[in-house]
Amino acid sequence: METIKIGLIGLGTVGSGVLQMVENNQDKISNITGRQLSVKTIVVRNVAKHRDDVDTSRINLTDNLDDIVNDPEIGIVVEVMGGIHPAKEIITQLLTAKKHVVTANKDLIASAGEELTSIAQQNHCDLMYEASVAGGIPILRTIVNSFSADQILEVKGIVNGTTNYILTQMQQKNWSYADALQKAQELGFAESDPTNDVDGIDAAYKMIILSQFSFGTHLKLNEMKVSGIRHMQLLDVETAASLGYTIKLLGIARRINDGVFAEVGPVLVPADHPLATINNENNAVMVTGQAVGETLFYGPGAGGLPTANSVLSDIVSVTKNIVLGTTGNSFNNYQNQADHVKADEVVYPYYLSLEMLDIPGQMLKLTQIMTKIGASFSQIVQTKNDNPTDNQTARVVIITHDMSKTQLAELKDALEQKDTINLLAAYKVLS
């Protein structure tokens, strides 16, 4: 049986998982593809550090990329080093050398996916990246293959495991954000600099890729509203729970008229909604199609082996394409121009957390502002103040009826002009 040789760039948790899966699942892979797979060369920054991880009598462990680029035997290269540079330059070099490339690099695909796809096609090579979104959940290939004839109306979900772990701990153990983050760092669910995760940037990259697959559009990070959970108050998590909601960091991308709206931010999810039950580091993506209705895909959002499984599904797809002589087609070939969505077209109920001076007439002021902008509320709760020594101010939580983003902006403006009312948080509510 013919063997396809693989090059691997990077040997962290995902790279090690890929190596392990290729070696352990030979029988099934060759049963399906009619080819043997074997990892021939691994490029790492520090060879000495990894010498014990690899059987170097069979595998070439090197710090020289040319050992892969210039090796005509290597057909498929897996890039799991991460980061935009020099990964972009390396992948470009590999594609130009006619190597098929599989990557788990969401930052790179979200920012330069179009450019790299076009280089791949010029060189009749495959470029696949299932592992770039939601680790072990095979969502990209599912959208390509299984919703191909449906009109996707919305794709939303929990696509960052770190923030979901933190929010789950806050909710279940009444921990503060700082305590939950520290625990996540101790367990390896959060990095020492957690910025990309907790500020929603990682989730935004994934929503950009999901939007490309679902709507054919190319959104840019700087065009999206992205907020994270860095300022999440335990009091808001508790108040939301008492009202029947769980706060989740959701990515939402929706078709609105002829446009696509995409955003990342904390959202109140009803406790009996499937997304409210996704806990800890798990991910879930909900796809709503005009024909199919609501579907949900749930699984591990990260981790060496789950992510490696997605990488392997790409490797097997490339191998099948090599066998069939059909390489060089775009992973996602749905292309569509989307209009800009106007702020008054994006409509949700909102959860508003307000601090107001505890003197008569404040609620009247608030009601007057709401009435003026044409908004109304369905629930209003006066809760305890976060600071027990503060008896000057009261805390009020409101769940509004549907409000447009234009109305929300007007509300924020109006409140900023009042010294006695302070808007602490405004989160969307899923209905």
Add this chain to the structure above:
Amino acid sequence: METIKIGLIGLGTVGSGVLQMVENNQDKISNITGRQLSVKTIVVRNVAKHRDDVDTSRINLTDNLDDIVNDPEIGIVVEVMGGIHPAKEIITQLLTAKKHVVTANKDLIASAGEELTSIAQQNHCDLMYEASVAGGIPILRTIVNSFSADQILEVKGIVNGTTNYILTQMQQKNWSYADALQKAQELGFAESDPTNDVDGIDAAYKMIILSQFSFGTHLKLNEMKVSGIRHMQLLDVETAASLGYTIKLLGIARRINDGVFAEVGPVLVPADHPLATINNENNAVMVTGQAVGETLFYGPGAGGLPTANSVLSDIVSVTKNIVLGTTGNSFNNYQNQADHVKADEVVYPYYLSLEMLDIPGQMLKLTQIMTKIGASFSQIVQTKNDNPTDNQTARVVIITHDMSKTQLAELKDALEQKDTINLLAAYKVLS
């Protein structure tokens, strides 16, 4: 742009959904495949009955199958008439005439899938059947494409919407089985003869197909233990709920050593398990892989448009294969011999519902039997009797620790020899 002409056999809810989706989603389909699709001919039993459903100025509505078989313009045929005969003969005729075939026919694929696949390959034709399992959930293609390099350990789920609707109503509204079935029939979720659904046969067909894809094996219906919900007592649903479980009709297929065990029957699912939250006519399939861990796919299990969406995903796949010149490959090409699994290798905790004469010494007898077969229990509850006028007997519910099927059979034998203890129900418990 080139047009691929489609023939449609059957115009029930799924057939109408397929017609509607092909017409409404032209732009996206041609954007992805580079081909236009159009339904040219529809074969129905009674033309007069369907004349108003179809624009007959553009589509040929006929009762003559030859209008499709002998039309060289028609490249893809969709069979949604259902049933094993004459569907099997028709599909054979179509494949022999070099037509690619898409079907939603689970009974046929579960019983004759291997034979039809081989006819398709001999004729270099595609035969696809995503819609045959779990309606709108794209589970077959996901297993083929996304778990290709992983070792699947277990596939289990709620794959019959009718029985899940009935069990949900019993649980949520305290209805009897008969009342819930009647409601399901009124709403069109159950057929007037519900045998195939309520006796678990429909679910078993789907588990046979899921096992083929997950384990490469070819199980037969008569080799599987299949039980349904026809004798489900409301009292057991209520008792299970009070113990923290929801009763679901589950299909379970597990790799055990070198064999595959598959079964359909009522199972007690812990209330916080993802499968316990799948309600009404919805379906969900949970796939556990050695590398990926636990993943779950949830969506509508039936219905015209969701099922049509799966049919369309097949049509688009066939179209891509036509464009690439890669038709004639098996939908699932994982083949594997599995050993027979022995009864003492299949181990679960059980829920046992017992009726015993209300005289001293009965519990001692039961305990002696359990001890003799080497089984033990974790919970024991004496509950009210179903019949308020009966004060001769007591009802006792037991949740056992792990027991093998051999032990369960021994227990049943031993209890049958006692006149004073009667085993009413024995259901697996998911841990």
